Amino acid sequence: MSKLIEVLTKDGSYSLKSISFQENFHSLLGALEETKIKFTAPSDLQRFKGKSLNVLDICFGLGYNSASLLDELIKQKSYLNLFALEIDKKPLEYSIKNKSFLKLWAPKIKKIFESLHQNNYFEDPFFKCKILWGDAREKINIIPAANKFDLIYLDGFSPQKCPQVWTIEFLSKVTEKLNPQGYLITYSSSAAVRKTLRNLGLEIFSIKPGINDCGFWSQGTVAIAKFDKNKLKLNLNFEKLSVMEEEHLLTKASIPYRDHNLNSRRDDIIKKRLDEQLLSNLVSTKKWRKKWGMTKSAFKS
Known part of the structure; x- marks a missing residue:
């Protein structure tokens, strides 16, 4: 796979940058902070x-999302059946050799990650974990149809860099794997992704920005097939889309x-969408940004 460059983020945690995708695995504000706010908390x-x-x-990547999940489940003595999809082994190789990364979690995480790297599998009385290496569009078909998930984390490179995991066709396969009350969670607030998930029958929520994130209007998206509206009031991490987000x-x-x-190849998917946008009578994104005083850096479409 592509060459990767080590990146130290502002919260002291390490991440990587992909030369091929020309994009970091995490925000420069903090790999650990991003994982906690955008995936673990929601x-x-x-x-x-x-x-x-x-x-x-x-898109398991370095494993931050799964590591944070496992770390919390160890504390609360929960049982886990985990499937992970990833095309590149290099990020996981990096993680199990990085002492700073390993110090963030319970010692058991290192044992689990080493087993995933060597054997693609880990199992003990509490956790059963399996990683499938290769193109997620193919490997998702290997997961038994009977397996439905309480949580699905979608953490690929941004839609404009890696559209393969954000298409209608792939997201349709993903949502078929979701339990009725399950949460599909992603850092992306892309209109294309949100609209696709809504069209697939899921209810869409926006992950609230943190106190120090005044430059962002959303930290991502939570999509749920059948949400108990009475429980929304109890959730401090996500909320209904604002008028601005709906527009x-x-x-x-x-x-x-x-x-x-x-x-399809990345370039073909992007070109096909650009052609469709040129023929569309929908409001331009530029006009929307202007109305709400947004800048291009504030969101990914």
């Missing part, structure tokens, strides 16, 4: 205290990425 893991849960981690879904930015046979 998961509401206390729901599973002393219980069992099924999780699918798409974002009415712009050309909401036009989806398409990959009919789930084997």
